Amino acid sequence: MSMDVDVIRKDFPIFETPANGKPLTYLDSASSSQKPRQVIDRIVRFYETENANVHRGAYQLSEMATAAYEGAREACGRWIGSPSRNIIFTRGTTESINAVRFTWANQNVGAGDEVLVTEMEHHSNLIPWQLLTQEKGATLRHLPIDDEGLLRMDLLGEYITERTKLVALPLMSNVLGTINPVAEVAAAAHAAGAKVVVDAAQAAPHIKVDVAELDCDFLAYSSHKMCGPTGAGVLYGRIELLEEMPPFMGGGEMIREVWADRATWNEVPFKFEAGTMNIAQAVGMGAAVEYLEALGEDAIRDHEVRLTKYAMGRLEETGAIIYGPKDVSKRGGVVSFNLDDVHPHDLSTIVDQHGVCIRAGHHCAQPLMRRLGVPATARASFYVYNDERDVDVLIDAMAEAKGWFA
Amino acid sequence: MVRLSLEELYKEVILDHYRAPRNKGRLDPHDVALERNNPLCGDEIELFVKFAGDDVEGIAFEGKGCSISQASASMMTEKVQGLPAKDAQLVAESIKRMMAGEEEGDVETLGDLISLKGVVKYPVRIKCALLGWNTLLEALEEGGKTSS
Ligand SMILES: Cc1ncc(COP(=O)(O)O)c(C=O)c1O
Numbered sequence: 327m328s329m330d331v332d333v334i335r336k337d338f339p340i341f342e343t344p345a346n347g348k349p350l351t352y353l354d355s356a357s358s359s360q361k362p363r364q365v366i367d368r369i370v371r372f373y374e375t376e377n378a379n380v381h382r383g384a385y386q387l388s389e390m391a392t393a394a395y396e397g398a399r400e401a402c403g404r405w406i407g408s409p410s411r412n413i414i415f416t417r418g419t420t421e422s423i424n425a426v427r428f429t430w431a432n433q434n435v436g437a438g439d440e441v442l443v444t445e446m447e448h449h450s451n452l453i454p455w456q457l458l459t460q461e462k463g464a465t466l467r468h469l470p471i472d473d474e475g476l477l478r479m480d481l482l483g484e485y486i487t488e489r490t491k492l493v494a495l496p497l498m499s500n501v502l503g504t505i506n507p508v509a510e511v512a513a514a515a516h517a518a519g520a521k522v523v524v525d526a527a528q529a530a531p532h533i534k535v536d537v538a539e540l541d542c543d544f545l546a547y548s549s550h551k552m553c554g555p556t557g558a559g560v561l562y563g564r565i566e567l568l569e570e571m572p573p574f575m576g577g578g579e580m581i582r583e584v585w586a587d588r589a590t591w592n593e594v595p596f597k598f599e600a601g602t603m604n605i606a607q608a609v610g611m612g613a614a615v616e617y618l619e620a621l622g623e624d625a626i627r628d629h630e631v632r633l634t635k636y637a638m639g640r641l642e643e644t645g646a647i648i649y650g651p652k653d654v655s656k657r658g659g660v661v662s663f664n665l666d667d668v669h670p671h672d673l674s675t676i677v678d679q680h681g682v683c684i685r686a687g688h689h690c691a692q693p694l695m696r697r698l699g700v701p702a703t704a705r706a707s708f709y710v711y712n713d714e715r716d717v718d719v720l721i722d723a724m725a726e727a728k729g730w731f732a
Numbered sequence: 733m734v735r736l737s738l739e740e741l742y743k744e745v746i747l748d749h750y751r752a753p754r755n756k757g758r759l760d761p762h763d764v765a766l767e768r769n770n771p772l773c774g775d776e777i778e779l780f781v782k783f784a785g786d787d788v789e790g791i792a793f794e795g796k797g798c799s800i801s802q803a804s805a806s807m808m809t810e811k812v813q814g815l816p817a818k819d820a821q822l823v824a825e826s827i828k829r830m831m832a833g834e835e836e837g838d839v840e841t842l843g844d845l846i847s848l849k850g851v852v853k854y855p856v857r858i859k860c861a862l863l864g865w866n867t868l869l870e871a872l873e874e875g876g877k878t879s880s
Binding site: 671688 | 854
C-alpha cells in the first residue's frame with residue numbers, strides 16, 4: 327500500500343497556517359513531528375468526556391479515564407511488540423533513559439565496571455551514562471563509527487569485555503540516520519553478561535521496532551516525534567529486570583502499603599509511575615500509535631526510503647556534503663549536510679524565508695560533530711506528510727542562499 | 733530607519749565583512765586574548781586587544797562560525813580600533829541594548845553599525861551578532877579598562 331501524501335497532509339492542521347507568508351515546508355520531524363487532527367481530537371475528547379485521575383476513583387468516570395490510559399499502554403506496547411505490562415509511561419526518551427540510570431544501573435554498575443555507548447549518541451543517551459560512571463568510579467567507553475557513519479562492528483569484541491555491565495546505543499542516529507544492528511550488539515553484550523539499553527527515539531516513529539527481535543533489555547521512545555503530544559514517552563523493560571529493580575521516583579500510586587517508616591511497592595509497571603502521570607498525553611500517544619498503525623509501518627518505511635533517496639540525490643546535485651550511510655537501506659529519513667561556504671545557521675535563516683523549517687546546529691550530539699570534524703550541520707528530516715515537493719522547495723531555497731554567498 | 737529585508741541585510745551589511753573580514757588574524761604582542769563561543773551554534777571567536785594607556789590601540793580576531801557572528805566581530809574591530817576604551821565600552825553596550833530591543837540605536841554613537849539592527853528580526857541570530865561585542869566587553873574588563 328503506498329501513501330497518499332495529499333490526503334495525509336489534510337490530517338495535519340498545522341499546514342493550514344502559512345510560515346513567513348509561504349506554505350509550510352516542515353523538514354524537522356526528527357526534532358519533533360507535527361500532530362494529526364485524530365490525535366489532537368483524542369486529547370480534547372479525553373478532557374471533555376473522560377477526564378479524571380486514573381487507578382483511584384471508584385466511580386465510572388475514573389474507570390473511563392483508567393481504561394483510556396491503559397488502552398494507550400496497550401497500544402504503545404503493541405507498537406514495539408511488547409505486552410503492556412512491560413510498558414512504563416515517562417515524560418519521554420530522556421526520562422526513560424534516566425530511569426534506567428537511577429534504578430537498574432545504579433544497582434548494578436560499580437567501581438571498575440564499564441558502560442559502552444557509541445560515537446553517535448544524542449546527549450540524552452550520553453550524559454546519564456557520564457554521570458553514572460563518574461559517580462560509580464566506572465569507565466565509559468565509546469564504540470567508534472567509520473567514515474560513513476556506520477558502527478565499527480569489527481571492534482565490538484574489543485569494546486565489550488567481561489567488565490562491561492551495560493551497552494547503550496541508538497537504533498537510529500538523529501544526525502547520520504544510521505540504523506544500527508542492535509540485535510547483533512545485544513547478542514555480544516549478553517554473551518558477556520551485559521544488559522542493553524536501546525534509544526529508539528528516532529527509530530520508533532519510522533521503522534518497525536520489535537523488542538523480541540532486538541532482544542534488548544530496555545528500550546526508550548518519545549511520543550512527540552511520532553505524531554503524539556509532548557510530555558509522554560515509554561520505557562520498555564524486560565519483566566524479570568523490572569520486577570527486581572528498585573523504584574525510580576517515590577510518591578503516590580507506586581506503592582502497595584505504606585507505614586510511617588517504610589513501604590512496599592505496587593506491581594510492575596505501576597511501581598515506576600509515581601504521582602499523577604501525564605494522563606491525557608499518554609492517551610494522545612496511544613492515539614498516535616493507532617494513527618500510524620492505520621498508515622502501516624511498512625508503507626511509512628517505503629515512503630521514507632523513496633523520499634530519502636530522492637533528497638540525497640537532489641542535495642548531491644547542489645554540491646552539498648552529506649553525512650551518514652550512502653545506502654538508504656541502512657539509514658532513516660534524516661539527512662544532515664553542509665553546503666560549501668554557507669554556514670548551517672545562515673542556511674536555516676535564509677530557507678525559513680521560504681517557509682522551510684530545517685534544523686541547524688549540533689543536534690544534541692557534540693561529540694559526534696567533533697568526530698565528523700564540523701562545528702554544525704544542516705539537517706532535513708522527513709515524515710508521512712512530506713514528499714518530493716518539499717525537497718524541491720528546499721533545494722530552490724538553497725539555491726538562493728548559495729547565490730547570495732557566491 | 734527603513735527595515736532591511738533579509739536579503740538586504742546579508743548583501744549590504746553582512747557579506748562584505750564576512751568575505752573580507754577586517755583585522756582578522758592574531759595580534760602580537762597583545763595585552764588580552766580571550767576565546768569565547770556560542771555553545772548552541774558552535775560560533776567561535778578569539779579576540780586580541782592591545783592597549784595604549786586607556787585607548788584600544790590594536791584589536792584583531794580569529795574565528796569561525798556563521799556569517800552574522802563573523803561579520804559582526806569584524807565590524808566591531810573596525811569600529812573600536814583607536815577608540816578610548818570607555819568609548820568602546822559605550823558602543824558595545826549601546827549595541828547590546830539595541831539588540832535587546834531596549835533602544836532604537838543611536839546613529840551618532842553607532843554610525844554604520846546601526847544596520848546590525850536588521851538582525852533583531854531574527855531572534856535566534858541575535859546571540860551570533862553579539863558574540864564579538866560580548867567578548868570585547870569581557871576583554872576591556874580583563875584589561876582593567878571598564879567603568880560602570
Ligand atoms: C536519538 C535521540 N535520542 C534521544 C532523544 C531525546 O528525546 P526526548 O527529547 O523526547 O527525551 C532524541 C530527540 O531529539 C533523539 O533524537
